[in-house]
Amino acid sequence: xxxxxxxxxxxxxxxxxxxxxxxxxxxxxxxxxxxxxxxxxxxxxxxxxxxxxxxxxxxxxxxxxxxxxxxxxxxxxxxxxxxxxxxxxxxxxxxxxxxxxxxxxxxxxxxxxxxxxxxxxxxxxxxxxxxxxxxxxxxxxxxxxxxxxxxxxxxxxxxxxxxxxxxxxxxxxxxxxxxxxxxxxxxxxxxxxxxxxxxxxxxxxxxxxxxxxxxxxxxxxxxxxxxxxxxxxxxxxxxxxxxxxxxxxxxxxxxxxxxxxxxxxxxxxxxxxxxxxxxxxxxxxxxxxxxxxxxxxxxxxxxxxxxxxxxxxxxxxxxxxxxxxxxxxxxxxxxxxx
Amino acid sequence: xxxxxxxxxxxxxxxxxxxxxxxxxxxxxxxxxxxxxxxxxxxxxxxxxxxxxxxxxxxxxxxxxxxxxxxxxxxxxxxxxxxxxxxxxxxxxxxxxxxxxxxxxxxxxxxxxxxxxxxxxxxxxxxxxxxxxxxxxxxxxxxxxxxxxxxxxxxxxxxxxxxxxxxxxxxxxxxxxxxxxxxxxxxxxxxxxxxxxxxxxxxxxxxxxxxxxxxxxxxxxxxxxxxxxxxxxxxxxxxxxxxxxxxxxxxxxxxxxxxxxxxxxxxxxxxxxxxxxxxxxxxxxxxxxxxxxxxxxxxxxxxxxxx
Ligand code: SF4
Ligand code: SF4
Numbered sequence: 226x227x228x229x230x231x232x233x234x235x236x237x238x239x240x241x242x243x244x245x246x247x248x249x250x251x252x253x254x255x256x257x258x259x260x261x262x263x264x265x266x267x268x269x270x271x272x273x274x275x276x277x278x279x280x281x282x283x284x285x286x287x288x289x290x291x292x293x294x295x296x297x298x299x300x301x302x303x304x305x306x307x308x309x310x311x312x313x314x315x316x317x318x319x320x321x322x323x324x325x326x327x328x329x330x331x332x333x334x335x336x337x338x339x340x341x342x343x344x345x346x347x348x349x350x351x352x353x354x355x356x357x358x359x360x361x362x363x364x365x366x367x368x369x370x371x372x373x374x375x376x377x378x379x380x381x382x383x384x385x386x387x388x389x390x391x392x393x394x395x396x397x398x399x400x401x402x403x404x405x406x407x408x409x410x411x412x413x414x415x416x417x418x419x420x421x422x423x424x425x426x427x428x429x430x431x432x433x434x435x436x437x438x439x440x441x442x443x444x445x446x447x448x449x450x451x452x453x454x455x456x457x458x459x460x461x462x463x464x465x466x467x468x469x470x471x472x473x474x475x476x477x478x479x480x481x482x483x484x485x486x487x488x489x490x491x492x493x494x495x496x497x498x499x500x501x502x503x504x505x506x507x508x509x510x511x512x513x514x515x516x517x518x519x520x521x522x523x524x525x526x527x528x529x530x531x532x533x534x535x536x537x538x539x540x541x542x543x544x545x546x547x548x549x550x551x552x553x554x555x556x557x558x559x560x561x562x563x
Numbered sequence: 564x565x566x567x568x569x570x571x572x573x574x575x576x577x578x579x580x581x582x583x584x585x586x587x588x589x590x591x592x593x594x595x596x597x598x599x600x601x602x603x604x605x606x607x608x609x610x611x612x613x614x615x616x617x618x619x620x621x622x623x624x625x626x627x628x629x630x631x632x633x634x635x636x637x638x639x640x641x642x643x644x645x646x647x648x649x650x651x652x653x654x655x656x657x658x659x660x661x662x663x664x665x666x667x668x669x670x671x672x673x674x675x676x677x678x679x680x681x682x683x684x685x686x687x688x689x690x691x692x693x694x695x696x697x698x699x700x701x702x703x704x705x706x707x708x709x710x711x712x713x714x715x716x717x718x719x720x721x722x723x724x725x726x727x728x729x730x731x732x733x734x735x736x737x738x739x740x741x742x743x744x745x746x747x748x749x750x751x752x753x754x755x756x757x758x759x760x761x762x763x764x765x766x767x768x769x770x771x772x773x774x775x776x777x778x779x780x781x782x783x784x785x786x787x788x789x790x791x792x793x794x795x796x797x798x799x800x801x802x803x804x805x806x807x808x809x810x811x812x813x814x815x816x817x818x819x820x821x822x823x824x825x826x827x828x829x830x831x832x833x834x835x836x837x838x839x840x841x842x843x844x845x846x847x848x849x850x851x852x853x854x855x856x857x858x859x860x861x862x863x864x865x866x867x868x869x870x
Binding site: 250251252253254256257258259260261262263264280283284287288291293318319320321322324325327328330331333334335336337338339342380381383384385387388391392393394395399402403404405406407409410413414418427428429430431432433435436439440443519523526529530533534536537542543544545546547548549550551 | 625628631632634642644700703704705706707708709724725726727728729730732733734735736737738739740741742746747748749789790792793796803804805806807808809811812813814817826827828829830831832833834835836837839840842843845846847849850851852853854855856857858860861862863864865867868869870
């Protein structure tokens with residue numbers, strides 16, 4: 226019997242409960258109830274690159290419509306970079322990389338990874354066509370339809386990753402299902418704006434800089450909202466690797482935004498470049514923090530059992546446990562002790 | 564087997580409808596842990612029949628359990644729990660484990676002191692398995708369609724389709740599936756799909772010497788479980804409970820459910836499992852709202868000047 230069980234267990238005798246307060250959720254030798262994900266370092270990079278590429282497509286398209294060609298070209302290039310990295314990350318994380326095309330065997334709305342694979346394929350193709358036109362004047366006819374399509378598909382591509390994580394049994398992901406898409410939207414806007422700011426002359430970089438600042442503010446606010454929602458479950462964000470990454474992300478995003486707001490307007494000077502770099506790094510660190518926090522919360526049975534047992538105690542459970550025989554059920558005649 | 568029953572209870576999405584005339588009655592397991600003796604015949608029979616790879620982990624120190632959890636190479640897992648029941652003993656604190664108890668006995672023997680049988684230690688044993696959920700999160704999230712619902716209402720991975728994306732691994736609320744090292748794909752209990760197609764019962768149920776693992780049509784197993792629960796309650800085992808026997812729970816009822824003698828978490832099972840994909844509608848709404856907010860934010864960034 227585990228130490229937790231011995232100390233924290235509610236004792237029962239003949240069906241009657243003695244009110245021994247429970248210190249910690251009970252468990253089986255302290256072992257996890259759910260499995261930690263098998264995903265490796267590629268996945269947090271993918272969470273980042275998909276958002277960067279998707280939001281950059283939106284930025285590029287609107288810059289083009291506004292006649293800001295320098296910004297448009299740079300944003301298409303960033304978007305293409307994100308679209309090139311994303312599938313590499315996804316495929317190399319597969320247990321059977323050569324079977325990656327099996328992702329496009331079916332389309333299932335119950336599977337965010339399925340929807341995301343199709344979104345990524347569509348956005349990637351459209352962005353490639355748009356970038357080819359913007360930089361080399363190739364494929365003008367194809368790109369006329371591809372550009373708005375890339376911008377449009379890029380938006381959900383940036384936020385569906387919230388659904389990807391939330392549709393698991395991992396406590397800090399599932400319970401943050403309302404906020405995660407907004408955290409990813411904020412990070413996508415911040416990193417897309419910051420990357421384009423760094424590449425574009427100050428003369429044309431205004432919209433990108435404002436997007437970076439807006440995105441940084443949104444990312445910080447959405448992260449706070451997520452931790453508030455998680456309540457006691459937010460503990461992994463204050464501990465271990467996830468805690469360190471989370472603090473790093475906040476410092477980078479807030480510090481970068483400060484630098485960019487202060488020094489960015491006049492020129493593409495050192496402070497603005499440093500600020501942009503910090504915002505991009507902050508968005509990546511925030512995703513890594515969320516990724517690690519998921520592992521930490523999956524590894525400790527307390528995060529799985531605690532909230533569920535609490536639901537049972539409040540009478541709000543879905544009812545997997547049933548203590549009473551169904552009405553009208555008779556014991557086997559052979560057992561007739563009554 | 565009899566025809567598929569017409570029932571108003573919650574059914575899996577792709578069963579029986581998708582199979583038409585080929586649908587078979589939904590089958591499953593009722594694992595009555597009150598008669599389990601911990602012999603592990605089920606673990607061995609499963610490994611042999613399904614040619615599951617070995618999973619030697621050494622000596623765990625967790626009672627007689629050296630398998631520790633379900634996974635790619637463990638499709639049946641027998642849990643061993645040594646528990647101190649709050650039985651009053653003559654002034655002496657109850658032993659914390661069977662090992663401690665044995666040590667005390669030996670000491671008492673050597674000293675010629677009289678001891679009592681039992682000493683308030685009890686052993687709980689339970690053979691765990693994939694629950695073949697009515698609403699299976701693993702199946703719902705699988706992007707390749709490798710996980711599918713069979714004509715028996717069970718949940719099976721197609722090894723020739725799975726690309727090892729790993730999404731099902733953290734999606735399962737019970738931690739059943741895992742990726743097999745060196746292979747890259749995920750593996751889990753198939754409820755002996757091959758045997759079912761030959762009208763044979765699964766290997767674990769066949770091997771279980773106490774009928775702790777009972778195989779059969781789900782509706783009938785549920786009735787049997789209710790009778791067993793009533794029997795145990797009548798015999799004074801008021802702590803006995805059914806786990807996963809009802810279609811109303813967070814996964815729509817288990818295809819493989821249990822009779823337990825303590826809370827599920829004591830056996831390493833979640834007390835209130837919910838398939839995360841149940842909430843997919845709300846999750847997509849949040850994704851859509853965030854995407855719209857992102858588009859609005861990008862547009863707003865163009866409101867000022869170029870600089
Ligand atoms: S127990 Fe897990 S692996 Fe088995 S059907 Fe349910 S969700 Fe899938
Ligand atoms: S690992 Fe295989 S079975 Fe699991 S979700 Fe991915 S493709 Fe499906």
